[in-house]
Amino acid sequence: MSNVFYQEKFQDRHNGPRAEEVQEMLSYLGVQSLDQLIEQAVPSQIRLKKSLALPAALSEQAYLAKIQRIADKNKVFKSYIGQGYYDVTVPAVIQRNVLENPGWYTQYTPYQAEIAQGRLQALLNFQTAVSDLTGLEIANASLLDEATAAAEAMFMLYSARKNKTANVFLVTPNIYPQTLDVLQTRAVPFGVEIRVADLGEQNLTEDIFAALIQYPAADGTITDYTNFATAAHDKNIMVCAVADLMSLALLTPPGEWGADVVVGNSQRFGVPMGFGGPHAAFFATKEAYKRNIPGRIIGVTSDASGNYALRMALQTREQHIRRDKASSNICTAQALLAIMASFYAVYHGPQGVKNIATRINDLTKLLNKALQELGYEQINKTYFDTLRIVVGDQAGALKAEALNNELNFFYQEGIVGISLDETTTFEDVETIVKVFAKIKGKSWNDVELRGLANQLESSIPSEAVRTSPYLTHPVFNSYHSESEMLRYIKSLEAKDLSLCHSMIPLGSCTMKLNATTEMLPLTWAHFGGLHPFAPADQTSGYMQLINELNDWLSEITGFAKMSFQPNSGAQGEYAGLMVIRAYHESRGEGHRNVCLIPASAHGTNPASASMAGLKVVVVKCDAYGNIDVADLRAKAQEHAASLNSLMVTYPSTHGVFEESIIEICEIVHQNGGQVYMDGANMNAQVGLTSPGFIGADVCHLNLHKTFCIPHGGGGPGMGPIGVAAHLVPFLPNHEIVEISGEQGISAVSAAPFGSASILTISYAYIAMMGGDGLTDATKTAILNANYIKARLESHYPVLYAGANGRCAHEMILDCRTFKSVGIEVGDIAKRLMDYGFHAPTVSFPVAGTLMVEPTESESKAELDRFCEALIAIRSEIAAIETGEIDQKENVLKHAPHTAEIVSADEWNRPYSRQTAAYPLPYVKLNKFWPSVGRVNDSQGDRTLICSCPPMEEYAEA
Template identity: 50%
Template sequence: MSTPTSSAFDLDAFGRRHIGTSPSDHGLMLAELGYDSLDALMAAAVPTSIRMGEVLNSAIPAAATEREALAELAALAEQNTVRTSMIGLGYFGTITPSVIQRNVLENPSWYTAYTPYQPEISQGRLEALINFQTMVTDLTGLDTANASMLDEGTAVVEGMLLARRASKSTSNRFIVDADVLPQTLALLESRSVAVGIELVVVPLDEQTDVAAAGSHFGLFVQYPGASGRVWNPAAVIAASKAQGALAVVAADLLALALITSPGEHGADVAVGTSQRFGVPMGFGGPHAGYMAVRKGLERQLPGRLVGVSKDAVGAPAYRLTLQAREQHIRREKATSNICTAQVLLAVMASMYAVYHGPRGIRHIATQVHQATVNAAARLRASGIEVVHDSYFDTLLVRVPGGAAEAVATAHRSGVLYGRVDDDTVRLSFDEVTATDAELVDRALAPLGAAPVAGREVGVWRPASPIADELRRTTPYLQHPVFNTHHSETQMMRYLKTLADRDYALDRGMIPLGSCTMKLNAATEMQSVTWPEFANLHPFAPEADVVGTLGLIEQLETWLAEVTGYDTVSLQPNAGSQGELAGLLAIRGFHLANGDVDRDLCLIPSSAHGTNAASAVLAGMRVVVVACDELGNVDLDDLRAKIAEHADRIAALMITYPSTHGVYEHEVKQITQAVHDAGGQVYVDGANLNALLGYARFGDFGGDVSHLNLHKTFCIPHGGGGPGVGPVAAKAHLAPYLPGHPMAQRADHSGGVTHDGGPVSAAPYGSPSILPISWAYVRMMGSEGLKQATATAVLAANFVASRLREHFPVLYTGDNGLVAHECILDLRPLTAATGVTVDDVAKRLVDYGFHAPTMSFPVAGTLMVEPTESEDLAELERFVEAMVAIKVEADAVAAGEWPADDNPLVNAPHTAESVIAGEWSHPYTREQAVYPVHALVRNKYWAPVRRIDQAYGDRNLVCACPPVEAFA
């Protein structure tokens, strides 16, 4: 029996660390399937018609060792120059408390967790997220906040869309504050066109007559403004709301520690970023945006919302609430395509507030504000004009005709100004600069500010210019969680306690189909916190960010090669945003060609729901294409839909391999039929882990695709985010891919420019985590990537084969094989025993597993994706658990246990449930919590019993409950 000879298994190669099974394991697994090599298995699984040939002159170098990759990353980092940023515009220097950096950002218990769809084993991060929601509602003065947004710019767009659907106004006009952040304005302009919204940019102040702008459904205020100005928007908000509009305010959370909250001004929606709460700038991301709304709008919130419910014994328990409003569930009826969050970064920001508490947050805000006040006084004392009289942390400074020289002089001294125009520069103070007197002197010197005799910068305290009516008097962060964990010992233990309530990849396999929960290697993660990457402002000059731009260019080139496309944009900061970017590119292409009536998007019935939601937000109408009994696109129905709609077809969106986990033979016929009708083909890259190295989207008819770097390319899921969803395209779509007015370079992979509107606030999306995927590709090399694909397919087919006699495998392709995931049909089990897919999912917790994906894409099924990173013992452990659960279900059917009192319907079992009180169940305590002997020494204990989802929806509580609730 032949075994792989790939360098991926050389003793010095990273590949043997990434891939969990060994060549000898492969021999055993292949024997189970009846194949003598991985090559034979892949030849039988992947259709010959799409198999790629050899790539000549590959841009991907041979695999590097871990040490070599880190050395190359260090060389790239050395090409960056980190200067003190005073650019502002929503990105600020911040100090990440070491206890948070070590115990959250660098802790796999936090960064390898998945979205908390199984709340019983997600109580730790759900508590951290409800802390985040409470922090946001407290500071914004509104009633309900969600569990984070992708960034501030996209949060403003979502606020605009929320205002339109919630307003009773029939207008399509949205008024935008002229003092808006420039990147936010670019996003609003890009996103509004596709959905028919007219933007009206107005210089807002206390005297503005908003009625003069005409009827409108919404008003947007930047607070404080991009210029730093702080003013009272209450009258303007009231006037706008009087004619039926909703008011959206983008507010700086740190400023809200000192100035009146948006809620007190009458805002309906508050949005913004939590970046300056301990999350490094990272050249633009990832950071957790936020959105909060007044009472009555909570069901309109996009994204995820954490709420409080109760478990089976009445104990309080956290869960994602109102999940029916999630956009990927609502499909073409969606009002947003956001189906994710920035959980890891929201956790960091919430813990920053927990660690500092209300006094600490106010102290930091006061230091920042006082440094700004001192600087303004010094400038004015030197005869230099400061534009605004009221501000929090940002000054506009007039230097007639001298802005360029001032910026250049500051740059040489290690400081970055923001250049507003030829006569004006911007200085923004932050937590890093506020207490450094020498730095402030250096920052002010290029403007000609003389030292003020007898006034020490850290001591001199001119009066705050903020008017009394704008000074915050209402309390915030009053809950005990923000007033308890202020020593490092307390904080460390709190973070450990929460981590222990969760299940992440550091505990065991997370076999989620469609989600690819694979190894996030420590070497890949290592450079994320290097200051040369972490401390860059996204609008820093090109000369300062050469290393990061070089890394981005290399990664774009590598991703273009492995997908068969010509160019890649890394800007989309989630898979859903990559979908949107690709569809907007298709829309732009058709409009440029005069095909203004092409507005239909064909989407198979099995597709992930964000496909339909993204199409709607790209201004398209969705036409659903049927699937056949094998889960493939129904060719006859596709041809009928094409014939019916003909000249209106803009695009087809398909996932390959299919959402059902099989390689479709007819994919080339499908793409050709759409091209013949004049449409474009969007291939969803969610399942690329089954294809990499064996076939390429661009070779079998794809025009554009998004990829999930948080799946195939090892960026961790982080408990539900961060993610990166780059969009790759053929050359004819390149001009319509997302550009950015503030990008350092216009050119991208393939030597082309991307001139479409932006889809994220920063030019390169979330670049601080791109070194993770760069390192993965660099250490695997082309052969290693191919080996990973084959091993993933082997693992899925091995599990399918071992479980087939116990659970039907719902869809298979050639030779009875699946791709990288298999769907286990539990419907016959439910019919025979009454045991549901929920019961099996919760019982798996007692066996020490996270459940596979439930009821997607078919209700009553489990979709299992073991990935290439799991070892054979872990695969066998999962098989053993599933077989044992089948035996338990059969015992229920046989009457050995009652249908309403058995280990499955009562799962999961907590430690308390088996030691407290009398045991009255018909099964033993040992059967409840130690169903297999291996658990005796290595038991994961769920912290709560099964959670009552309906109760939480009926009784909506989305902020920290009182301590008494846990008594």
């Protein structure tokens, strides 16, 4: 038969097992077909009766042709809009070797420190750069965006306030609108009053707990806030500054004039605008707040041999431990973008960064001089990069001429704002001058720009000029040639295990293939170069992509509409709960404030509920790990008058399709509540069932899990929410770009469509898989999980299973019995590193267990290697159980084993070097060496060092 109609299917590249491997696994499970397995695993009452109505799957080549046509619809003009977003030059060595490199973008959050030292060092560099530039002692490893970072600061200062009756957050009127929008959203549930008023000492009243300053101000002006900060502190009012990181190379850092917290965005440090994201926000504060600071902190400690080592510090603040008492619901950060920003600082160094900042400022001063020569009034007497030009009734003509020259300015009632950036050249300034000259009826030749360049005067007031050094650590002063920078990047990459090396079998985290074709358009200029507030007629490509993705995800989830604004899963949870809140208020039922949450829920669930101002009531789970329906019914009826919602994960966090889920939804609805479904486990639903079909009202999707956006070492993520028709009017709006109706809640993130550029990845995945391909991926994920379960359950008890003994897409291995011989689940996690694997999820949702999720992307050969590793480790534990091996001196307790340890002259351990380093034959073929031995967690928390220390100082500490 002719092959003329043959077309290669992308799904055959995405799904790991080949057809013959699928049959081998099905035979091992004792079933005849994949559909028979699905019938056993997925309850019949929730299975969809029709296929997904999605466009036919495209080949990789056809997809790239289509996405190129879409990209071409975006018009990338020179952007001088500013407002917190700026064009940048991404150093090619960083773009190629970090942003476009799966060795960096497929890593997981660095919970397993011994195989994450590279990205931990890069993040420590980020913290150090932020601390240096802001003038504060401690910084975290990034937050989601500038606006949400400001909101996190507000909440931290509110929680830490000395006057517990104070509930006013004083905000400068000179703030970016999107930041004020998000602050107002976050303030509502806690009864915090956002008071927008001038930052004068006369406005520092007793009811204020903190004040927020934009620095430089939103209009570009620079003010010395030393006296204001002193006056505020005298009245026990704390001060938060939202700062431009690039400007701090020239301006007095806020920490020096009295700020308690400094937040902002590191986007200017080599991260593309991307129509709004992803970008790494920063958060710096005084050491006094080190146990209050939201997000992750990377800290210095040592390993078992006393060597320098890094880890995530103070992890007891994580949501899965503190739950509704957590200081934040932040789960993912923007690690990959923080890493890029840190490498930007390393590559340029202190002098390079200062040169860039000075050049931006000098070109701004030159433009100011030229426009004044043309007869324009420029309002800003002080500035770093932003001018405001009075144009009056000529604004329309000026805008038209600017657009003719492909220039975007910021327009505001007869005033034009122009913000220059790193990419601005002398020739760009000439073009701007030509536009303004034409409106005046003059020739641009009337202005002698080169002559004016020699007449520039300072635009920064003397009291605001920075005098303190920054980026003094050797790491920022050693790698300025591309050769050295390339080697430094690669040296850190080599310390980290990623999907380049082996499967990462993390339950609830879905570490699947991030296909190269999906990733390619991400760095195209027509996606990366757009400002989020660019005129609508310049963004039609993005809008086509977003609208089509909305339709596809609505079909997949069974909902009426999506909001793409939430830029993480936790943000999606919060946004969904705030939408439910607005819905109840619209019906005169704003008093509904009780949220039912199963005991097995993700830790972000109760944290998000608390942030939304809800009272958490825990619902029991039965002996099989399922929601106790009787307990749910009793609590729903008990709180019927005030029931707001139920937060439920499906399949459950225990890896089971609960049979009673439809009944559960009905109980909540009967008692006046709404059902919020956590979409973390959507990878087991797509094409087989859907949140809307089951009965949920709102669900967030972790696009960085089910829909192939890579985890990036701990972010970026995207957490869009889908809602049923009755909730559509309440989806998040935005102060600058209207995207919802009058009833829409205010913004939950800084940009209208969140981290828009990475939506290209999920769009690609769905376009190339098609409806049938997505469904087959779900089935394969369930097959792979059940195959692992079958292979391991005679070695490790599997805690929970469905009615037919099948799991969903993940399972929990019980390791608690090994405690009797001194082996903890953490020992197994560390020993897996010697076998070349990242550990499954440790001690969640049940302490002392491993939660395993293989995803559909792993081949049978890789699944078998993983199973063989765990079976071999079980044999090592058995030797301890029989007394053959000592409970303290054994291969698990000493794991992981570094090359330095194994190759040392002295070896006095009761097992061989071969056992330590090459426990199975396959390990010899592709050995991944942990770069440090077991990390000392408690030492790191006792002596918190979270910026780059000179080695001699660290040794003394």
